[in-house]
Each structure stands twice: as structure tokens, then as C-alpha cells.
Amino acid sequence: MEPSEQPHRSHWRKRKAVNCGECRRSKLRCDRQHPCGACKRRRREASCSYEISPVAPGSAQNSTAPGSAQAAAVMGDGVEHQDTPRSNGASASLLLSPETIQSPLHTRWETVLERPAPEYDANDTLPFLSIAPRMSVQEILDSLPPRSCCDYLISHFFKNIFALFPILHGPTFQKQYTAFVRQPQDVDLSWLALLFSLCSLALNTMDESDPRLLSLWPPQPSNPIQAPATVLTSRYLLQMAMTCLLQDGFIFRHKFSTFEALLMVIYCLSHNESVDQGWALLGMALNIGIALRCNMDQNLSPIETERRRRCWAGLLTLHTYQGILFRDVDMSYLLNIKAILPTDVNDSDITDEGISESPGRGEPTQMSVMMAKIRLFRLSTQMCRHISGPSRLDQRSLHQWDAAIAEEQKKWDSMYMIDGSPNLLEPTQYAYWCVLQTYAHHLYLLLHRPFHHSRAASFLSTSRERCISSSTALISIHKQIYEAPLLRNYLWLLSGVTSLKALHAAVALNSCLQDESMTVDPRYNLDAFRKEIKSLAFRMKALSDRSRICSKGHQILDHLQTQSGVGNAPMTGTRTQLENLFGDWADIRDWIDIDIINWELEESLN
Known part of the structure; x- marks a missing residue:
């Protein structure tokens, strides 16, 4: 028989797999080196092979339509994934056999389009970014x-x-x-x-x-500076x-x-x-x-x-x-x-x-605080979007957010407190409760800020009360962490974000103190509030050698006390600037970076 008369046969050749066999079996990302990085890390260099099993003739005949086979050869065999649903169009059912419809062609595309694994032995493209010696x-x-x-x-x-x-x-x-x-x-x-x-x-x-x-x-004499x-x-x-x-x-x-x-x-x-x-x-x-x-x-x-x-x-x-x-x-x-x-x-x-989950477990786990923080992340993210939007003055939304925060607080009380008191047998649980409460009271302050001042068109007396109670609660938690023997192992919390929240609370409380209507309200002890701010400033100063936040914080609080000392008298010059800056106390970044030393210098020259 002449060559031209021989029946046409598909000649399949072995193609090199995209991923090595070990990575395909373990479903790991392969960097396609030889041996690959994954096999090096797992000490399986000898098993790192890109050979694939030969394709059975029957399978080859039922493979794919023209073009699909070519695409499969180009993409190679990737990481094993579950097949993803495919559209069942009429043209597809005519062109593709059942075996082809079930083939992992889509996942092969996904493999090629995956983010490549890091090449740890490659040279740095921008070596100057390694700035450390x-x-x-x-x-x-x-x-x-x-x-x-x-x-x-x-x-x-x-x-x-x-x-x-x-x-x-x-x-x-x-x-x-x-x-x-x-x-x-x-x-x-x-x-x-x-x-x-x-x-x-x-x-x-x-x-x-x-x-x-x-x-x-080495032993060395103490240096107070x-x-x-x-x-x-x-x-x-x-x-x-x-x-x-x-x-x-x-x-x-x-x-x-x-x-x-x-x-x-x-x-x-x-x-x-x-x-x-x-x-x-x-x-x-x-x-x-x-x-x-x-x-x-x-x-x-x-x-x-x-x-x-x-x-x-x-x-x-x-x-x-x-x-x-x-x-x-x-x-x-x-x-x-x-x-x-x-x-x-x-x-x-x-x-x-596997994972053993105890149904109905009443005791907190090592992950319980993290799970509470995740709920707080969702709550705070949605709430901050609300208070930055056009509906921030909607009182119905205000009550809904209030209820959501209060619901979280109830969960923490039932998990970490005993009849409303700290668990003396597990002092760490009281520390966790304190940490979570700082989130709640901080969110209350952000939520009620637009309603807290009597001069605001949206003023609500309940919002002012909430701002005062949450501010004093945050300052009180700061004091407990600083002084309570039960929380001695958690003094480090005051070096960072916890002190920043307390500073925010003091600025919020001071804003309430500047409201003229509070001076004639017998329910409020203004001197007691000023004393709380003063004691917070003292603690911030004591912690200033450990924390940049506390170092700046006590300077800000000193200015707040000076501002309170002159009552509600009109201020001029830089003091007016300070008052305006603290007026919107929700924007911490604006006032945490203020140059207080330069302001003091300006005042001494004026």
C-alpha cells in the first residue's frame, strides 16, 4: 500500500508535565525547576519527576475535537483540581465526546494562569531594594x-x-x-x-x-532618660x-x-x-x-x-x-x-x-478572642462606612448600630466574666474582656460624635451621655491595666493601640466639657472628669519612655488641661487653632502628628 493510502493515525508524543509528579499528587504549587522548590523543601529531590503516564490508545482516539487537543498539548498537565462546571451549549455537545466534556481542560487553563511560584534562586531584579546591610x-x-x-x-x-x-x-x-x-x-x-x-x-x-x-x-546603672x-x-x-x-x-x-x-x-x-x-x-x-x-x-x-x-x-x-x-x-x-x-x-x-469540635462547649478557646475580633472587624468596617456617608445622622441607624455593639458586649460578659465580676481564677480572661471592651467603647464614640454637642443641629442628650460614659470607661480600663495587679502581665498593651484609644476618649470627653450646657447640668461632676484626664496624662508621661504614642499623648493631654483651665473663655491665636483641631476628634491622624513644641514656642513669642 502506498504511503498516501495508509489510514491516518494520530501520533501522540509524550509531553513534559507542567508540574512534577510530587506536586501533582500533593496538590502543591510547583516552580517547574528540576528539582523544584517544593521537593527541595520536603527533601524529595530524588522523586521530583516530570514524566507522565502514557496515554492509552483508546483515550487518545476519544480525546477532544481538533483544536482542543492542540490546546491541551500546549497547556500540559497541571495541579490536580476539581473540575469546574462547564456550559452545556449545543455546539459543545456536538463537537465533544463525553470523555472530553469531563476532562480537566478548564483546570489546565487555570494552572497556566496561576500566579507562578516564587523562584528562590533567581537573581534580584532590583537589588537596591535590599536596603539593610x-x-x-x-x-x-x-x-x-x-x-x-x-x-x-x-x-x-x-x-x-x-x-x-x-x-x-x-x-x-x-x-x-x-x-x-x-x-x-x-x-x-x-x-x-x-x-x-x-x-x-x-x-x-x-x-x-x-x-x-x-x-x-550586661549589668549597667539605670538611666532615667x-x-x-x-x-x-x-x-x-x-x-x-x-x-x-x-x-x-x-x-x-x-x-x-x-x-x-x-x-x-x-x-x-x-x-x-x-x-x-x-x-x-x-x-x-x-x-x-x-x-x-x-x-x-x-x-x-x-x-x-x-x-x-x-x-x-x-x-x-x-x-x-x-x-x-x-x-x-x-x-x-x-x-x-x-x-x-x-x-x-x-x-x-x-x-x-482532622479537627475535634466539642458541641456546646461553654468555655472560651484559644481562638475565642480572635473570633470576637473578626466579628468586630465586620461590624466596625460597616459602621465606619456608615458614619462617613450621607446617612450618618439617621437616628434609626444610630439605634441599630448601638444595639449591634451592645449585643457583642453581652457575648463577652457571658464568656469572660462571672456574674459581672472578673474571674480571679483565670485573670487572662479579664484581660481579654478589657481588650474587647476598648473596641466597643471606641465604636460608640465614633458613632455618637455627630450628636454629642448641644450646638449641633442633630444634638441628642442620650448621645452626649453615651460619649461621656464610653470615654470614662476607656480611661478606666487604661487605669486598671496600669494599676491592677490582676492585669500586671498586660501592661504592655498601654504602649500602643490601647493608649491611642484612651487618648481618643480623653479628647472626646474634653469636647463634652467644652459644651456650655454641661456647666449648668447638676448630673455631671466636671471636676471629676478633669481629674480623670489629668490622671491619664500622668500615666501617659510615665509610659513615654516605652511608647511614642504615650510620649505624644501626654503632651496633647497637657494642652487639654490648659484649655480646660481657662473655662469657656474665648481663645485666640494658636489656642483657637488647637480648639478647632480637636473639634472633630474622630480624625486622630490630624491631631496625633501636631507639633506641640512649635505651638508653645509661638505662644511664648506672641
Whole structure:
């Protein structure tokens, strides 16, 4: 038979798979190197292969219509996904066989269109962005606290801090730490950044007189001007965390440990320095979390799935600080990103086999505070959008938001209090209650601000009462954390966002004091309110060596007291400027950055 008369046969050749076999089986993202990065990390270099099983002749004959086969050959075999629904048009049913309709062609397109995995061995396109001086791994390791101190700081973190920001899975972190101790030179720099930031946060919550910390710094005479040794060392450890991230090239190459470390760094900044300092990093963390698909179900093990869900929840709670303190960005777009919340269970309930949920469990878990913060994120985001919109003066909406906040407060009372009193057997629970209450009262202040002053057209006496009660409640919580022995382990909360909320409360209370109608109302003890502001200023000053927020805060409060001292007399010059600036006390950013020293200089020259 002549060649031209031979029956036509489809000649199928083996094509190289897009992802290696290990990544396809484990449903991991493959960087398509040989061996790939995923196999390197899992020490399976020998198993990293891109060979695919030969296609059976029968399958080849029933493959696809012309063009579809060519497209499949171009796209290759990707990560295994569930088939997505396809349209059932008439033309498709004529061209495609049943086998073709069920083939993962759509998922192959999805694989090609996926964000590529980071290439860790690639050269930096913009090396000048690595602004930190290069350090060897050994130099970085030498910057860690001694082993005994690291153990102590980690234990302290998980005992006293973890429940407030539970983005980690404790048993997994302990395994990682044990592996690091055995082979420190093989450490992942991003994970090392997580360790540095964790130690930084833990150290900042402790007293420098603690004998278990003496190996961290040499004995030296106390200097009343210098910040405490714990604060200085904590800041240094946080700088080392950023050094690790920079040397790991986190701007271009990131992995899940990068995401964890970045979130912990931002949390440290929010509670030890200033909330606004973490704003740029928070945007990077959001984009990294999206790139790593931490908001999506990736068919990972229960532990790995929960780790990613916890980090995504932590990311949202960090946005809460920005949303209620600096309301220049509408955070509601985050509510449109679909994500599954973490499970409200303890670490011990999560294993590779599954998650054990106790039905009807009455006791709070390690995740209970985080779940409350997530509800607060949704509530505060929607509420801040409302108070920035045209319906902010609608009284019906005002009552609805009031009721929503009060409902959350009832949940916290039932979970963390005993008959309305602190749980003396579990003092940490009272600390959690105090933290959550600061959110509620801060939201009350934002919500009722347009209605609080008698000169406002929308004035409501109930709103003024709410502003006064929430302001004094916030200042009282600040005082309890500062003075109460039960809350001694949580004094560190006053170095950041909690003091910023108390400062906001003092400015709000002072605004109420400037209302002429209050001076003739016998229900209000104005001197007692001024005394509360004065005591807050004293505490802020005492904490100023530990916190930039407190350093600025006590200066602002000094001005408030001076303003109150002259009563309601007309003010001129810079004092009028100060009064106008504090008039809209919801916009914290406008007055937290004021240059008070220059104002004092101007007044002395006038």
C-alpha cells in the first residue's frame, strides 16, 4: 500500500508535565525547576519527576475535537483540581465526546494562569531594594537571645499573648523551633524573622528586673532618660526580624513563613510603637496573603488549612486598627474577599487527621478572642462606612448600630466574666474582656460624635451621655491595666493601640466639657472628669519612655488641661487653632502628628 493510502493515525508524543509528579499528587504549587522548590523543601529531590503516564490508545482516539487537543498539548498537565462546571451549549455537545466534556481542560487553563511560584534562586531584579546591610546567617543567629532566654520568651508568648493574636499553631511552631535548634544553619530566614518578632513582642511585655533575662544585657546603672533595657532590646530584635525578611527578599520572593512573620511584625508595631507605622507593611501583607491564596481552600491537611485561615483572620483584625483609628480608607472592600474563617478550637483539637469540635462547649478557646475580633472587624468596617456617608445622622441607624455593639458586649460578659465580676481564677480572661471592651467603647464614640454637642443641629442628650460614659470607661480600663495587679502581665498593651484609644476618649470627653450646657447640668461632676484626664496624662508621661504614642499623648493631654483651665473663655491665636483641631476628634491622624513644641514656642513669642 502506498504511503498516501495508509489510514491516518494520530501520533501522540509524550509531553513534559507542567508540574512534577510530587506536586501533582500533593496538590502543591510547583516552580517547574528540576528539582523544584517544593521537593527541595520536603527533601524529595530524588522523586521530583516530570514524566507522565502514557496515554492509552483508546483515550487518545476519544480525546477532544481538533483544536482542543492542540490546546491541551500546549497547556500540559497541571495541579490536580476539581473540575469546574462547564456550559452545556449545543455546539459543545456536538463537537465533544463525553470523555472530553469531563476532562480537566478548564483546570489546565487555570494552572497556566496561576500566579507562578516564587523562584528562590533567581537573581534580584532590583537589588537596591535590599536596603539593610548584608549579614551572614551566623551573624544573624548570634543576634538571637541565648537558648534559655528564647525558650523562656516563647513560653511567655504562648501563655500570656498568644490568645490575643493567635495566628500560629503552637504544636507546629514547637516542631519548627526544635528542628531549628538541631540545625540552625539550615534555617528559613522568614521563619527566623517570625522567631525574632515573637521574642521582641514577648520581651516588651516583661520587666527588666526579671532574673531570667539578665543574660540578655550586661549589668549597667539605670538611666532615667534612656528607655528600659527590655524596650531597647525588643526594638533591636524587631529590627533583626525585618533584616531577615529583607535578606530573604520578601518583596519579590515570599512563602507562607513570610506571611506569618510579616503579620507578627505589624502586630508588634501596633502595640509597641504606633499603629500608623505598620500601614505600608499591612498592604504588602494583604497582597502576599492573596498571592499565597491563604483565603482559599487549597485541599491541604487540617493543620495547614487552619494555619492559613488563622493568618488571614489575623490580617483582617490588623485592618481593624487602621479602620477605626484612621478612617481615611474604606475597608469594606476586604469584606468582598471570600474567605473561610478559622475554627473556634484549641491547638490540641487540630491534628493531621482532622479537627475535634466539642458541641456546646461553654468555655472560651484559644481562638475565642480572635473570633470576637473578626466579628468586630465586620461590624466596625460597616459602621465606619456608615458614619462617613450621607446617612450618618439617621437616628434609626444610630439605634441599630448601638444595639449591634451592645449585643457583642453581652457575648463577652457571658464568656469572660462571672456574674459581672472578673474571674480571679483565670485573670487572662479579664484581660481579654478589657481588650474587647476598648473596641466597643471606641465604636460608640465614633458613632455618637455627630450628636454629642448641644450646638449641633442633630444634638441628642442620650448621645452626649453615651460619649461621656464610653470615654470614662476607656480611661478606666487604661487605669486598671496600669494599676491592677490582676492585669500586671498586660501592661504592655498601654504602649500602643490601647493608649491611642484612651487618648481618643480623653479628647472626646474634653469636647463634652467644652459644651456650655454641661456647666449648668447638676448630673455631671466636671471636676471629676478633669481629674480623670489629668490622671491619664500622668500615666501617659510615665509610659513615654516605652511608647511614642504615650510620649505624644501626654503632651496633647497637657494642652487639654490648659484649655480646660481657662473655662469657656474665648481663645485666640494658636489656642483657637488647637480648639478647632480637636473639634472633630474622630480624625486622630490630624491631631496625633501636631507639633506641640512649635505651638508653645509661638505662644511664648506672641
